Amino acid sequence: MTRYGGTRAVVVGGTAGIGLAIAKRLVEGGGTVLLSGRTPTHPAATVAEVGSGAHIVHADPTDPATIPALAAAVEERLGRIDLLFVDADVGLFAPITPVTEEQSDRQFAVNTKGAYFTVRALLPLLNDGGSIVFTTSSTSAAGTPGTGVYAMTKAAPPRRADRHGSPDEVARVALFLATDATVTTDATDATVTTGSDGRTALLGAGAHRPRPEDLEPSTHPVEDLHHGRTKTIMNATVHTDATTSPLFRPTRLGGLDLPNRLVMAPMTRNRADAEGVPRSIMATYYAQRASAGLIIAEAATPNAVGLTYPHIPAIFNRDHVAGWRRVTDAVRAEGGRMFLQLQHGGRVGHPDNSGFTPLAPSAIALPEPIHTPDGLREAVVPRAMTLDDIRSTVADFAAAARNAIDAGFAGVEVHSANGYLLHQFLGQNTNHRTDAYGGSVAHRIRFTLEVVRAVVDTIGAERVGVRISPGVPANGMAEGDTEAIYPPLVAALAELEPAYLHVVLADPDQPVFREIRRRWTGTLIANPDLGWGRPLPADGGRHAGERLLAAGADLISLGRAFLANPDLVHRLRIGAPLNPIRDAYLMYTGGEEGYIDYPTLAADRDRVLASTTH
Numbered sequence: 001m002t003r004y005g006g007t008r009a010v011v012v013g014g015t016a017g018i019g020l021a022i023a024k025r026l027v028e029g030g031g032t033v034l035l036s037g038r039t040p041t042h043p044a045a046t047v048a049e050v051g052s053g054a055h056i057v058h059a060d061p062t063d064p065a066t067i068p069a070l071a072a073a074v075e076e077r078l079g080r081i082d083l084l085f086v087d088a089d090v091g092l093f094a095p096i097t098p099v100t101e102e103q104s105d106r107q108f109a110v111n112t113k114g115a116y117f118t119v120r121a122l123l124p125l126l127n128d129g130g131s132i133v134f135t136t137s138s139t140s141a142a143g144t145p146g147t148g149v150y151a152m153t154k155a156a157p158p159r160r161a162d163r164h165g166s167p168d169e170v171a172r173v174a175l176f177l178a179t180d181a182t183v184t185t186d187a188t189d190a191t192v193t194t195g196s197d198g199r200t201a202l203l204g205a206g207a208h209r210p211r212p213e214d215l216e217p218s219t220h221p222v223e224d225l226h227h228g229r230t231k232t233i234m235n236a237t238v239h240t241d242a243t244t245s246p247l248f249r250p251t252r253l254g255g256l257d258l259p260n261r262l263v264m265a266p267m268t269r270n271r272a273d274a275e276g277v278p279r280s281i282m283a284t285y286y287a288q289r290a291s292a293g294l295i296i297a298e299a300a301t302p303n304a305v306g307l308t309y310p311h312i313p314a315i316f317n318r319d320h321v322a323g324w325r326r327v328t329d330a331v332r333a334e335g336g337r338m339f340l341q342l343q344h345g346g347r348v349g350h351p352d353n354s355g356f357t358p359l360a361p362s363a364i365a366l367p368e369p370i371h372t373p374d375g376l377r378e379a380v381v382p383r384a385m386t387l388d389d390i391r392s393t394v395a396d397f398a399a400a401a402r403n404a405i406d407a408g409f410a411g412v413e414v415h416s417a418n419g420y421l422l423h424q425f426l427g428q429n430t431n432h433r434t435d436a437y438g439g440s441v442a443h444r445i446r447f448t449l450e451v452v453r454a455v456v457d458t459i460g461a462e463r464v465g466v467r468i469s470p471g472v473p474a475n476g477m478a479e480g481d482t483e484a485i486y487p488p489l490v491a492a493l494a495e496l497e498p499a500y501l502h503v504v505l506a507d508p509d510q511p512v513f514r515e516i517r518r519r520w521t522g523t524l525i526a527n528p529d530l531g532w533g534r535p536l537p538a539d540g541g542r543h544a545g546e547r548l549l550a551a552g553a554d555l556i557s558l559g560r561a562f563l564a565n566p567d568l569v570h571r572l573r574i575g576a577p578l579n580p581i582r583d584a585y586l587m588y589t590g591g592e593e594g595y596i597d598y599p600t601l602a603a604d605r606d607r608v609l610a611s612t613t614h
């Protein structure tokens with residue numbers, strides 16, 4: 001299989017310079033290329049130079065009549081295309097005083113307006129996931145004397161395409177810029193790099209044959225682009241495009257390099273065996289989602305009494321560790337990173353599930369029925385924890401954290417949210433204690449702090465995250481004094497310096513979110529409030545996530561969108577449609593169905609192709 005076999009590309013301005021060099025590389029690699037030029041004076045010679053995979057079309061981007069003709073020629077000869085490389089330009093260099101209006105108009109007509117309308121005409125022919133590459137110019141950044149108008153015209157097209165194009169159209173393709181790092185006129189070398197998805201995605205172009213010492217090798221230039229790095233690749237500085245969302249910027253978390261800022265939120269899926277040991281389909285499920293910047297694996301119980309529902313995984317014995325090890329190995333093999341959430345259910349539990357009367361801060365029953373193997377059952381009144389219970393539970397969290405590291409997790413998330421045990425200590429309606437763990441805010445936050453401190457002491461702060469859900473009424477919670485609880489809790493947690501704080505159903509307009517951001521200087525993961533109980537928005541939460549990043553969050557966690565889209569990161573990056581959640585009842589039960597059978601875009605495409613060719 002040749003490197004660009006099957007790739008169909010249009011190179012506008014491909015009869016000279018960088019465009020010509022790119023076209024040659026594509027054809028050498030087995031691609032099919034249509035070149036357009038304003039003055040293709042020797043088409044036969046150009047075809048001979050580029051190779052037999054090339055078609056040449058005369059098109060002048062400043063002549064409105066030739067643009068539709070170009071689109072028609074592309075459709076006729078190539079059909080749909082994977083790559084549009086826009087390199088048409090004219091440079092009329094002069095210092096500012098002698099620049100004439102004619103010179104200026106000519107450059108804007110070709111480099112800006114022409115590029116824009118050419119892209120507009122060819123956009124409908126671009127395959128989803130295809131790429132547009134604009135060559136820009138280092139003069140835009142360098143301020144080279146005498147290039148003022150030229151620099152402006154070369155800087156404009158990608159931004160105009162981004163801002164004024166229909167977002168749907170522009171979002172479904174990746175938009176890249178390639179710019180020559182040196183200002184010379186004779187392009188003799190170019191590199192074409194295949195994208196991580198196996199398709200041509202990025203072209204770096206060199207304005208002269210690079211000397212070895214000029215090279216800054218990159219084994220993953222496309223990934224570098226996606227991650228927002230500006231790199232010199234084969235002597236060509238490649239800038240990220242104007243459409244790249246901050247969601248795709250890499251970052252660090254504790255000791256981990258994250259390739260993007262999308263976190264898979266912890267989601268209970270009830271697929272462990274009856275003893276809480278992860279089954280092999282869990283390895284498949286998480287490995288499918290390894291492109292997440294970070295996966296936070298579903299709630300696992302640190303001891304037997306903390307079990308909430310049937311088939312919840314656990315992490316307190318050797319079998320659990322071995323089962324999770326298979327999961328983390330599978331995720332690591334796919335290049336992913338993973339934390340495990342530690343959850344004690346407290347009063348959210350049932351003797352039919354765990355074999356124990358649940359433990360809670362106070363003997364106050366969950367005001368709703370609970371799932372058991374025999375269906376929904378009335379909740380039982382939990383036993384109020386003694387001081388010994390508290391001490392041993394803290395120790396169980398610490399031991400579970402140690403187990404999680406032994407099982408290959410990069411860290412653990414302490415679950416102090418959503419109405420489970422730690423949250424029950426925080427809330428007024430669930431904690432009626434009169435000892436050092438109840439009453440005042442300082443007392444009610446004590447248990448969470450003790451658990452986090454014990455876990456930090458056991459595995460190191462950089463491997464610990466904490467999840468909170470201020471004001472979220474899950475599992476019958478009514479905190480009563482949300483605004484009073486969280487500022488001191490967050491400030492005290494900050495002193496323990498865990499790797500991150502994870503806020504559930506975060507809303508950048510809420511004062512409590514802003515207050516948390518103010519007090520928490522470490523990494524903040526925000527789980528956007530997408531309207532719990534309402535259908536997912538069509539973008540899966542991308543827009544809400546970007547708003548939270550703008551409001552100071554560092555990472556964005558999404559739940560249901562990851563559940564239904566194993567390749568969510570790729571889909572969001574290119575603006576592809578998302579799979580809807582199928583069969584909501586399969587969220588929490590069942591086997592492979594509704595679990596590991598959500599298709600990727602590539603699988604969908606293959607399925608459609610297969611069904612149309614049979």
Ligand SMILES: Cc1cc2nc3c(=O)[nH]c(=O)nc-3n(C[C@H](O)[C@H](O)[C@H](O)COP(=O)(O)O)c2cc1C
Nearest residue numbers: 265266267268298299504527530558559560561587
């Ligand atoms: C099927 C399912 C299971 C969940 N299980 C957990 C869990 O184990 N621990 C937790 O903290 N949150 C859990 N959540 C809440 C999610 O982490 C997340 O906060 C919530 O789904 C909102 O995010 P979304 O709108 O992106 O889905 C679960 C959500 C869903 C849909």
